[in-house]
Amino acid sequence: DLSFDSKEHQHLRYNPLRDSWVLVSAHRMKRPWAGQVEKTPEEHIPRYDPRNPLCPGNTRASGEVNPSYDSTFVFENDFPALQSDAPDPGSDQHPLFQSKAARGVCKVMCFHPWSDVTLPLMKKEEIIKVIDKWAEILEELGATYPWVQIFENKGAMMGCSNPHPHCQVWASSFLPNEPAVSDRCQRAYYQKNGEPLLVQYAKQEAEKKERVVVENSDWLVVVPYWATWPYQTLLLPRRHILRINELTVEERDSLAAIMKQLLTKYDNLFEVSFPYSMGWHGAPTGPHLKEDNSHWQLHAHYYPPLLRSATVKKFMVGYEMLAQEQRDLTPEQAAEKLRNLPEEHYKTREN
Amino acid sequence: DLSFDSKEHQHLRYNPLRDSWVLVSAHRMKRPWAGQVEKTPEEHIPRYDPRNPLCPGNTRASGEVNPSYDSTFVFENDFPALQSDAPDPGSDQHPLFQSKAARGVCKVMCFHPWSDVTLPLMKKEEIIKVIDKWAEILEELGATYPWVQIFENKGAMMGCSNPHPHCQVWASSFLPNEPAVSDRCQRAYYQKNGEPLLVQYAKQEAEKKERVVVENSDWLVVVPYWATWPYQTLLLPRRHILRINELTVEERDSLAAIMKQLLTKYDNLFEVSFPYSMGWHGAPTGPHLKEDNSHWQLHAHYYPPLLRSATVKKFMVGYEMLAQEQRDLTPEQAAEKLRNLPEEHYKTREN
Ligand SMILES: O=P(O)(O)O[C@H]1O[C@H](CO)[C@@H](O)[C@H](O)[C@H]1O
Ligand SMILES: O=P(O)(O)O[C@H]1O[C@H](CO)[C@@H](O)[C@H](O)[C@H]1O
Numbered sequence: 001d002l003s004f005d006s007k008e009h010q011h012l013r014y015n016p017l018r019d020s021w022v023l024v025s026a027h028r029m030k031r032p033w034a035g036q037v038e039k040t041p042e043e044h045i046p047r048y049d050p051r052n053p054l055c056p057g058n059t060r061a062s063g064e065v066n067p068s069y070d071s072t073f074v075f076e077n078d079f080p081a082l083q084s085d086a087p088d089p090g091s092d093q094h095p096l097f098q099s100k101a102a103r104g105v106c107k108v109m110c111f112h113p114w115s116d117v118t119l120p121l122m123k124k125e126e127i128i129k130v131i132d133k134w135a136e137i138l139e140e141l142g143a144t145y146p147w148v149q150i151f152e153n154k155g156a157m158m159g160c161s162n163p164h165p166h167c168q169v170w171a172s173s174f175l176p177n178e179p180a181v182s183d184r185c186q187r188a189y190y191q192k193n194g195e196p197l198l199v200q201y202a203k204q205e206a207e208k209k210e211r212v213v214v215e216n217s218d219w220l221v222v223v224p225y226w227a228t229w230p231y232q233t234l235l236l237p238r239r240h241i242l243r244i245n246e247l248t249v250e251e252r253d254s255l256a257a258i259m260k261q262l263l264t265k266y267d268n269l270f271e272v273s274f275p276y277s278m279g280w281h282g283a284p285t286g287p288h289l290k291e292d293n294s295h296w297q298l299h300a301h302y303y304p305p306l307l308r309s310a311t312v313k314k315f316m317v318g319y320e321m322l323a324q325e326q327r328d329l330t331p332e333q334a335a336e337k338l339r340n341l342p343e344e345h346y347k348t349r350e351n
Numbered sequence: 352d353l354s355f356d357s358k359e360h361q362h363l364r365y366n367p368l369r370d371s372w373v374l375v376s377a378h379r380m381k382r383p384w385a386g387q388v389e390k391t392p393e394e395h396i397p398r399y400d401p402r403n404p405l406c407p408g409n410t411r412a413s414g415e416v417n418p419s420y421d422s423t424f425v426f427e428n429d430f431p432a433l434q435s436d437a438p439d440p441g442s443d444q445h446p447l448f449q450s451k452a453a454r455g456v457c458k459v460m461c462f463h464p465w466s467d468v469t470l471p472l473m474k475k476e477e478i479i480k481v482i483d484k485w486a487e488i489l490e491e492l493g494a495t496y497p498w499v500q501i502f503e504n505k506g507a508m509m510g511c512s513n514p515h516p517h518c519q520v521w522a523s524s525f526l527p528n529e530p531a532v533s534d535r536c537q538r539a540y541y542q543k544n545g546e547p548l549l550v551q552y553a554k555q556e557a558e559k560k561e562r563v564v565v566e567n568s569d570w571l572v573v574v575p576y577w578a579t580w581p582y583q584t585l586l587l588p589r590r591h592i593l594r595i596n597e598l599t600v601e602e603r604d605s606l607a608a609i610m611k612q613l614l615t616k617y618d619n620l621f622e623v624s625f626p627y628s629m630g631w632h633g634a635p636t637g638p639h640l641k642e643d644n645s646h647w648q649l650h651a652h653y654y655p656p657l658l659r660s661a662t663v664k665k666f667m668v669g670y671e672m673l674a675q676e677q678r679d680l681t682p683e684q685a686a687e688k689l690r691n692l693p694e695e696h697y698k699t700r701e702n
Contacts, residue, residue: 002438009437012525014449020528023432023453031430032412035512036390061383079382081374081670081677086360087353095544096552097576098365102374151669159666161386168669174363176675177371193446201447225448279673303672315510318502318519319432321654322630324527326432 006330013331015226016189016197017182022228023326026333029308037311038157041273045163047116053078054164056113071126072133073110074169080106082170104145104172109133111165118154118165118273120263120345127256134280135245135252137169142243142285145171147179150244155275157305157313175284182281183296190295198297202236211335214261218254221262223335228325230307230314231269231334233262235300242283242296265341266304276304357681364682366577367540367548368533373579374677377684380659388662389508392624396514398467404429405515407464422477423484424461425520431457433521455496455523460484462516469505469516469624471614471696478607485631486596486603488520493594493636496522498530501595506626508656508664526635533632534647541646549648553587562686565612569605572613574686579676581658581665582620582685584613586651593634593647616692617655627655 002009010025053060056068061078082104089099111130112122119127134150141148152167153160175183189197205211205222213221213233224234235258241247247255266274283296307314307328320326342349353360361376404411407419412429433455440450462481463473470478485501492499503518504511526534540548556562556573564572564584575585586609592598598606617625634647658665658679671677693700 002436004438004440006440009440010433010453011437011440012451012453014451016447016449021451021525023527025432028430028432033512035510036507039387079379081376081379082361085353086362087355089355089357089360089362094555095540096367096548096555098367100363100365100372102361102363147674149670149674151673153666153669156387159386159668161384170670170674172674174372176374178672178674189446197447204445204447277669277672279669281673301673315504317510318504318628318630319500319521321529321628322502322632322652323498323500323521323523323529 007333013226015224015228016201017185017226018178019181019185021324022226023324024330025326025328026330028328033308033312035312035315038313040310041155041157041275042163043273045116047114049115052115052162052164054108054110054162054166055115068113069110070113071129072112074107074133074137077106077108077168080104082106082172100174102172102174104170105141106171107137107141107169109137109167109169111167115164118263118267120260120267121347122165122260124253124256124260127259128252131244131247131252131255135247138243138280138282138285139245141169141171142245142289144286145173146284146286146288147172147175148285149176149179149279151277151279153277155273157275158277160275179281179284183284186295186297196240196295196297198236198299199240202238202297206238210332213265213335213338214258216254216258218251219258221258223331223338225331227331227334228316228327229303229305230327230329231266231304231338233302233338235259235262235302237298240294241298242293243285244280244282244298246298261343262302264343264345265338266302268341268346269338270306270310271346272306272310274304275306276302278302358684364577366575366579367552368536368577369529370532370536372675373577374675375681376677376679377681379679384659384663386663386666389664391661392506392508392626393514394624396467398465400466403466403513403515405459405461405513405517406466419464420461421464422480423463425458425484425488428457428459428519431455433457433523451525453523453525455521456492457522458488458492458520460488460518460520462518466515469614469618471611471618472698473516473611475604475607475611478610479603482595482598482603482606486598489594489631489633489636490596492520492522493596493640495637496524497635497637497639498523498526499636500527500530500630502628502630504628506624508626509628511626530632530635534635537646537648547591547646547648549587549650550591553589553648556587557589561683564616564686564689565609567605567609569602570609572609574682574689576682578682578685579667579678580654580656581678581680582617582655582689584653584689586610586613586653588649591645592649593644594636595631595633595649597649612694613653615694615696616689617653619692619697620689621657621661622697623657623661625655626657627653629653 088101283293305313439452633649634644656664
């Protein structure tokens with residue numbers, strides 16, 4: 001009888017945040033790749049581009065002129081997917097033709113006045129400014145909206161159409177699918193086990209160590225046991241924290257530090273500005289502020305698409321779309337690779 | 352007060368097969384696109400390539416030699432994600448570190464001996480051969496495996512690494528996430544409404560007409576009310592059919608005809624060999640063959656990524672991954688566009 005080796009033998013792993021399974025088939029990395037090769041990101045981005053609507057002092061599609069900002073800068077998305085005044089669609093009443101009103105607001109947040117930097121290349125003090133602004137926006141929009149999604153699409157491969165370092169914030173009148181599922185899973189876990197799911201998980205991973213990428217006294221980054229994207233990570237506080245605006249000054253400092261470490265490792269992995277989508281999940285807001293949300297734990301998800309190199313990504317296609325997500329290396333292999341990478345950015349190493 | 356217009360006002364629509372919602376923000380099509388542009392597919396594919404492992408008579412990675420097949424040809428994937436003999440991983444027992452055994456088999460099925468054809472360019476009689484083979488494989492692998500996923504990744508954009516017309520079949524010892532959710536939803540609907548969800552849905556859409564792309568006496572293709580991908584379609588029989596091997600000779604003939612119509616329209620939309628992932632969902636098999644699965648209805652999903660042109664796709668990224676799927680044109684707009692396209696393929700029109 002064969003003895004089980006997770007690197008050689010396919011198996012399923014359970015994602016307790018989404019109540020779903022992922023197929024881990026690490027032996028698939030052995031197959032040759034003859035498929036699509038991505039373009040490498042543009043390496044020579046000008047610091048200031050007079051035609052870039054995100055640069056200080058430039059005019060945007062709406063006709064508005066950006067201030068000469070020197071830190072973060074937030075404005076309303078000129079092409080928002082969510083507007084604050086959309087009328088109610090009504091509903092056909094038939095169970096197969098159900099619709100609902102959706103209202104909200106979409107903001108864009110520039111991280112820095114320069115187009116040629118990214119978070120890992122920014123100073124820790126500059127990243128703290130970004131975190132402060134995230135906290136401020138969550139508090140402001142979360143006063144009324146039940147969900148405030150802060151997310152960053154980085155790189156053209158992730159649908160990002162502007163190289164200037166920025167993220168987006170979409171606040172909505174409804175709790176979207178992903179946080180709704182996560183809320184249900186965390187609540188059920190808390191009721192059954194008396195401790196928040198992700199608080200317990202962080203403790204376990206801090207002990208086990210094999211999936212830890214970086215850690216400090218306040219934070220932990222792991223490739224989660226149930227990761228689907230090849231180098232997916234989960235950023236977790238050690239303390240029980242419901243929302244990003246509850247972070248102390250010290251925790252913002254240590255968060256900036258660990259983000260810089262993680263993102264530097266990401267860039268160093270294939271010596272390329274690493275594409276990803278990332279975002280924050282915390283307890284719901286608006287009407288939910290009055291409820292007990294002790295089952296929630298603040299966290300950030302990083303979903304990077306690259307698999308083999310700077311130009312070969314993982315395709316989540318046929319089997320993944322129609323049946324089940326599948327990964328080609330184990331989370332432990334991914335964590336080990338990232339953990340062993342240098343903490344100095346490849347672009348600054350030479351100097 | 353504004354009156355609701357689905358093309359102008361964002362709203363949510365319910366997907367009863369996945370118990371989730373999609374955000375429809377059709378006004379977003381107005382925004383300019385400055386982001387990533389895809390490569391157009393290679394148009395000059397040789398009919399026979401001596402180095403292509405899928406061509407008749409060629410040697411594959413395993414060392415096996417393909418027969419000089421003249422219709423369909425099925426073989427075991429040389430780099431399978433699922434193998435029949437993987438040992439059991441055991442489990443940590445901790446609720447946050449759950450794993451399960453996964454066993455199965457992965458097959459590749461060539462549609463045609465020539466590399467320079469695709470389904471819409473094949474003769475109806477040749478497509479019927481593909482359908483017959485699908486039915487045969489489902490019956491063969493479904494005798495023991497609870498789920499047999501037949502799927503096609505078409506185009507490099509969808510991770511397809513070989514231009515030769517082919518699909519894959521992955522059979523597994525477990526019921527994967529997507530069919531598990533769909534099974535639950537269809538069962539609950541049937542218990543509540545006394546009719547299978549998709550049988551009722553096909554009747555409704557056949558009457559409403561606004562989302563119908565093509566139809567014949569046995570089949571219906573619609574852009575579903577809850578479509579997430581821009582030109583996503585759902586292929587449905589009118590009769591209640593649990594699995595693809597139950598199709599009559601006439602139904603296989605009319606299925607081949609409607610597939611050819613749909614896929615020709617897809618290619619005509621942007622005058623390009625249209626990339627997509629597609630796959631069949633029917634009642635589970637293996638041990639489930641003995642159960643009552645009347646709540647199931649056979650159907651195929653088509654998930655094409657293109658949005659604006661042959662080179663601009665929809666990115667399902669940040670907001671979609673972290674919060675909720677979002678689409679940029681209404682399903683009715685997509686259906687109308689597809690419906691009005693010619694039924695003659697742009698490549699054969701000139702001759
Ligand atoms: O099996 P292939 O065609 O080499 O690979 C393709 O389809 C698989 C099943 O959807 C995916 O897991 C791969 O990411 C994709 O590149
Ligand atoms: O808003 P952007 O950056 O123009 O657009 C990008 O992010 C959005 C939110 O994830 C997606 O809906 C778009 O498909 C993507 O291209």
